[in-house]
Amino acid sequence: MQDATKTSRKATFPTGIAGSGMTSVELDIPTSEPPVLPPNEDLSVVGKRTPRLDGRLKVTGAARYTADVRLPNMLHAKVITATVPHARVKSVDISAAEKAPGVRAVHVLERLLGSAVVRDSSKEIASKYPIVRYSGQPIAAIAATSPGAAEDAAKLVKVEYEVLPFVVDADEARKPGAPLVFPAPADMAATAGGGGGGGGLTQAGNVRGPARGGMFGPPRGDVENGFAAAEVIVEGEFRTQVQTHSPLETHGVVADWRSDGLTVYSSTQGTASVRDELAEVFGLPKTQVRVITEFMGGGFGAKFGAGNEGVLATHLSKKAGAPVRLMFDRRTEQLAAGNRPSSHQKLRLGAMKDGTLKAIHLVNFGTAGVGTGAGAGGPAQNMYECPAVLTEEADVFVNAGPAASFRAPGHPQGCFALEQVIDELAERIAVDPLALRDRIDTSESRRLERRLGAERIGWSRRKAPGSDPGPVKRGIGVAQSVWYRFTDMDSACEVRIARDGSVELLSAVQDIGGGIRTALAQVVAEELGLQAADITVRIGDTNFPIGPASGGSVTTNSITPAARNAAHDVKMQLASLVAAELGVEPSGVVMRGGTVAAGAGGKSLTFRQAARRLKTEQIAGLASRSANYSDGKRAFDRYGGVQFVEVAVDTETGVIRVERVVAVHDCGRPINPLAIESQVNGGVLQGISYALYENRQLDRNTGHMVNPNLEQYKILGARETPVIETILIEEYRGRSSTDAGGIGEPATVPTAGAVANAVYNAIGVRLREMPMTPARVLAAMAAARKEGGRA
DSSP states (O other): OOOTTOOEEEEEEEEEETTSOOEEEEEEEETTSOOOOOOGGGOSSTTSOOOOTTHHHHHHTOSOBGGGOOOTTOEEEEEEEOSSSSEEEEEEEOHHHHTSTTEEEEEEOHHHHTSSEEEOSSOEEOOSOOEEOSTTOEEEEEEESSHHHHHHHHTTOEEEEEEOOOOOOHHHHTSTTOOOSSSSHHHHHHHOOOSOOOTTOOEETTEEEEEESBTTBOOBSOHHHHHHHOSEEEEEEEEEOOEEOOOSSOSEEEEEEETTEEEEEEOOSOHHHHHHHHHHHHTOOGGGEEEEOSBOOOOSSOOOSOHHHHHHHHHHHHHHTSOEEEEOOHHHHHHHSOEEOOEEEEEEEEEOTTOOEEEEEEEEEEOBTTBOOOOOOHHHHHSSOOSOEEEEEEEEOOSSOOOOOOSSTTHHHHHHHHHHHHHHHHHHTTOOHHHHHHHHOOOHHHHHHHHHHHHHHTGGGOOOTTOOOSSEEEEEEEEEOOEEOOOOSOOEEEEEEETTSOEEEEESOOOOSSOHHHHHHHHHHHHHTOOGGGEEEEESBTTSSOOOOOOTTOHHHHHHHHHHHHHHHHHHHHHHHHHHHHTSOGGGOEEETTEEESSTTSOEEEHHHHHTTOSSSEEEEEEEOOOOOBOSOOOOOEEOOEEEEEEEEETTTOOEEEEEEEEEEEOBBOSOHHHHHHHHHHHHHHHHHHHHTOOOOBOTTTOOBSOOSSSSSOOOOGGGOOEEEEEEEOEEOOOSSSOBOOOTTTTTSSHHHHHHHHHHHHHSOOOOBSSOOHHHHHHHHHHHHHHTSOO
């Protein structure tokens, strides 16, 4: 029998890469943890290609997204946004709007209500004038009985501005005498949004920083000595554009304020984050705020927290005494809902003639609009073995909407620069780009991924840069990824078995499209000897056990161990009920293939028969995420990923066409390879779209975005979609009871860099600015011809 006083036990876990010589490691794990899960080849459900359980609901239109929610007496809201990029708001006159047909409530955001003249039908409130800092900044909202009535009433709101000088170009914003977005750092700290940044930074004009190092790693070594010792120095200047999130479903909520609490249906990546912020803003206990996300139409990092939409809708619902639906229109989504910051990188790399790196120095200026977090230094800090690394990065404020976390923040930008410079180093020392990476990259996962990807893409047929005959030239390029295994400990699941044999899992975690609903069913089914379709998964509701936010490739790593542990708990409860009947100890009960048996070939019951032995209507197991297993020696855990790209470049028109992508990735134990391939596809397509097409364009004369839609803001479509081949490697390290990880970030990090390297291989000219448009291709080739050689 197990000693009840012991809190941990020894367990032996498989470690290494499946098919490449697995070994084992002995770890101390809590006694409450389930037995070690074997590699996928020995499992029945986990690791098998499983169609999404909600696929039919989605393709038939039965899935209910936030925009589909219809509640009795529900009102429709329209947001009023700033029409100028920089101004003092002298007054907001809502009196005519309040009297418009169908209007039930009007609300001005508090930061304006307390700081301007607000005229309504009964009173006037005056104080100092507030400032709007970008065109499209939300100011107020109206709730009416129909969308049309809300739209008409919104036109009656009169906002009086004192227009101020503005700047929307980052290069211009850096110049002395440029219009100031924020008059002082204290004002900036109170108003700016976005992620990243750091404390203690200075601000000069519109430039905040530079920060030396960042959240993905501090400076190390002495770069001056490193460059002095280097035999080869390669450097380059790179620019990447602002990319908007452009999810299919815009930000939005349906808020229902009642006397006994608030219920909010939200298109969010974090049900708990929405609940927590609304509880704080409205002074409610968290237990009186319920957030529901049944289905969610895409989120890449911007859909955390209540947001302006949540606060406005809740105020309107409270005032009107009725539910209020507020969904951003596409224009507001593009202007105010977040974006990937730009970058202007100067990257310098010092190495020996054998490729050994001696120093990396990155200087970067990026704009996150009125927000912060425009860093791009993660890849330079963490991709390759180098004794001296210094990143110096600054935010440049402009009068544009704030950035938000966006699928591997900073890393696609950083890889676009770093991976081109690594290829340039390989060319300078006359070494194959893959051979150089084999020398300077210590990741065993990426080493295997390079080999597998090179074989699949046909790397051996790669020609010298620009040597393809004819006007359409083809090339092959490669780039690598680095991302980090983050864990959200606020991850819990409850698994129930009912007397009729039905099984359900409950968690507040939301499925944002990555397929966690199906992965959870697979994990529970594997533990109970059932099929994924046998499990009813109820998620996306804060009335259930807390779930992690979905961002940073956190979800699978965080929530699947809790699901397995809860399933194991309830499994042992059921085993204890039937063990005597089967003639074994509870630990000897095996659940497999829908049966509950006394080991292989022993007495058995069907799962339903076993469930009928319950003494109550149901039994349940509840588990929270336990800490990652550790042997006390493990460094910060990272994901790899290597992508190969084949392009065709028409040198007469400048058009780049990506024809084929081979994406080789690791994410720990793959729970559902089919869903992982889907995630990789999405990351690759978003990366190509970023590399070649997407670009927020702001008019320098008016401060307005000229393409705030999905017509002029070009996104990759079906005609530009290449053949994508995904290779997954199973990588085990005994990190948790599932040893699973995420894939959302790694799949998009290297894509733009791989496209750029492939373009160089095709035409012999480097493109150092995105998007890599036909005009930039032709200009780069013309400049190279003028210089009389390759750029």
